[in-house]
Amino acid sequence: MSSAVLFTAVPAGAQGDEPVKSANVDLDGDGKPDAVALTPGADGKFTLKVGAVTLQGNASGNEVSGFTVVDLDTGDKWKELLVHSLGDLDDDHRFFLYGYDGRAVRSLGDVRALTEAKGNGIVLVETWMGFWQQREKYTLDRKAWKLTQVPQELYAVGVEATVKKSFPLVRSRTESAVVATTAQGSKVQVLAAGVPPKGDREQIWYLVKSSSGLLGWVRGKTLVESTEGLPLAG
Known part of the structure; x- marks a missing residue:
């Protein structure tokens, strides 16, 4: 299982539009529509053309289905193109974002x-991630024209499970x-x-709260094998 792609950005057209191969839309905010065309090629390669400007892209073997128009920052004048590429599995899908500054x-x-x-x-x-959603944050750096990932030390999990086989919680990810x-039969909360x-998802460290209110760490393999009730899927 993996999360669906939800386009909650404000697009140029109707929300939830299907990917298209061509459109006329004002991307650089000059008040004039730009002709956009996407041509898929072999092995995931594609050509993206905006006006007279052409860019070659590569989706690494994925099927390129088209593009949609999104507005990542309604506070500026630009809109963005989102090229959809689909892999054999949901986790293999990739989505490529492009901007047009009027010249490139x-x-x-x-x-x-x-x-x-x-x-x-x-x-x-x-x-x-098997029983939880790993959420990453990116910010649009308009000056550099790129998405920048915001690092996190921990990821929120927030699920509960029942202990079927007792296991230890250690002080930290580096201390044993x-x-x-x-305790067998007790409830634990997987916090982060x-x-x-x-x-290697089995090697992920999880911060767990025991039924007695104590916090400690356990590897994913031990957590999954020693509990029941985790929302496992995929």
Whole structure:
């Protein structure tokens, strides 16, 4: 399971528009519509043309289905293009953002999903992590014409589970001293997750609150195998 792409930004057309291959829309705020055309090629390559300006893109083998128009920051004069590329799995989808300054098409970056963009220059991206949504924040740096990820030390989780096999909670992600041992049949709250290792969700450290109110850390593999009731999917 993974989060759906929710276009809550203010688009140029109707909200929830399907991706298209061509459109006329004012991207640079000069009051004149710009002719936009997207031509998919082989192996995920595509050509994006705005007016007389052409840019070559690469979705790394994904199917390029088209683009939509979004307005990431309603406080400025520009609108953005979101190129949709679909992989075999939901987690393989990528969405490429472009801006047009009147002279050049500028790549703003790409994200796995555009979960939320309300027109305030902030983009929220969610990734399904097996039983919780990892939420990342990006901000639009208009001066640099790019999306910049805002680092987080921890990610909010906020789910509850029942202990089916007792397991220890340790003091920190770098210290193995045991703070508490969860009791079989008790409820625990999974409050937060550390920064996920690349490609290995079982090694994620989780901050857990025991039924006695003590906080400690446990690896994802142990947490999943020793509890029941986590909203596991995917």
